[in-house]
Amino acid sequence: MGKQLIFQTLKHEQTNEIPWVPFAGVHVGKLKGYSAEEILKDEDKLVECLLEAKKLYTPDGLPIIFDLQVEAEILGCDLMWAKNNPPSVKSHPLAGEKTIPCSCKIPTPESGRLPMILSSMRRVKEAIGDEVALYGLICGPFTLASHLRGTDIFMDMVADSAYVKDLVNYCAQVSIAMAQMYIDAGMDVIAVVDPLVSQVSPKHIEKMLSEGFTAVFDFIRSKGAFSSFFVCGNATKQIEVMCKMNPDGISVDENVNLANAKKVTDQYNVTIGGNIPLTTTMLYGTQEDNMKGVIDLIDSLDHFNLIVSPGCDMPYDTPIENTIACAQAVKHPDSTRKLIENYEVVVDDSDVEIPDYKNLDKVLIELFLLDPEQCAACTYMLAAVEDIYHEINDIADYKVYKYFIKEDIARTRKMGIQNLPTMCINGEQKFISIIPSREELIEEIKKHMK
Incomplete structure (x- = not known):
């Protein structure tokens, strides 16, 4: 039983x-x-x-x-x-x-x-x-x-x-x-x-x-x-x-x-x-x-x-x-x-385009999340950015990728991200399964300014 x-x-x-x-x-x-x-x-x-x-x-x-x-x-x-x-x-x-x-x-x-x-x-x-x-x-x-x-x-x-x-x-x-x-x-x-x-x-x-x-x-x-x-x-x-x-x-x-x-x-x-x-x-x-x-x-x-x-x-x-x-x-x-003796899983990420990070006008924060509504860790990583965005919006933009959307799953794989949630800044994985404090995040963003 x-x-x-x-x-x-x-x-x-x-x-x-x-x-x-x-x-x-x-x-x-x-x-x-x-x-x-x-x-x-x-x-x-x-x-x-x-x-x-x-x-x-x-x-x-x-x-x-x-x-x-x-x-x-x-x-x-x-x-x-x-x-x-x-x-x-x-x-x-x-x-x-x-x-x-x-x-x-x-x-x-x-x-x-x-x-x-x-x-x-x-x-x-x-x-x-x-x-x-x-x-x-x-x-x-x-x-x-x-x-x-x-x-x-x-x-x-x-x-x-x-x-x-x-x-x-x-x-x-x-x-x-x-x-x-x-x-x-x-x-x-x-x-x-x-x-x-x-x-x-x-x-x-x-x-x-x-x-x-x-x-x-x-x-x-x-x-x-x-x-x-x-x-x-x-x-x-x-x-x-x-x-x-x-x-x-x-x-x-x-x-x-x-x-x-x-x-x-x-x-x-x-x-x-x-x-x-x-x-x-x-x-x-x-x-x-x-x-x-x-x-x-x-x-x-x-x-x-x-x-x-x-x-x-x-x-x-x-x-x-x-x-x-x-x-x-x-x-x-x-x-x-x-x-499933001869079964192989097929993965195709060929349609995903990665930004040209070196030529962006602003610093780009990318949030790779499981689900910002359902996953508490994802919710608070997103909140860490949203809470300071009024201070940084002249120097930085942010995008959210959700791991229940097919294109976002493919992007996560193509970026080589192994763990969620992860925050990237200009394509670099900076905060992996860790939520930064306000000061840590602002400091990291400023490091990437042109």
């Missing part, structure tokens, strides 16, 4: 099969023709879609929602809703106000959208909870702190590390409250999803973040549930310090070489999950591309302490047949290998 397979894997026991967890967040709405906003606000529609996902995708584990803005909304952030994405944070209550929120604001079961979410969890638990391990996804303490503080937090990390630690520790208490409510509603695995951890050096993580995160994972374990630490972006350098915070599992996206990362997680006996490419394979690939992607992945890895899943929240428009192809490859690898 799938649920037991997840449990065995997170208990670090040997298994005969590899577990499969489709992170089909807003994508489940597509299965029944509902928008992302509808399923993130309407309990009946969300439950209907999750049960359909269980039927179609035969998951061993399944998340109830993938929305990292639930806590931010409760704590006073304004959201911008989208048809095919989770909402994005548009205001930051602590921007310009270096304070810690009152403990009275910590979420309760009556806060924000939690009544709908908790009821959905209980209903799905009753319907399929004996067969499928259910994941409750919460916003990690650092990303939540960034939602509250905005881009100011990146300067705070240099100028006032004590404040950042205090704010992250407050947000960890929010995470603990969320974990308690989700466990009470029947969730088996609490995934602490914190995209921005990949933007922080291991040294800074240990100094400002580790205490809060460790408290969250220790709490989840004390309640008899499993934990997963989900980080987007190039978290290669952060894997070891993440393991030291003592989660049961870690999930990473396609920016991370899973085989190399697994060598680290195996040293700490931590399960690792990932990392089927979201756009190039799941969204735009063929069924054969998806089968080959999964088979190549599992053939490159020891299957102990391993969960196969998409690299992050699946795009809304991911073809249903592609996700079924991934499930087929995980569940029936031998027959799938025969199906």
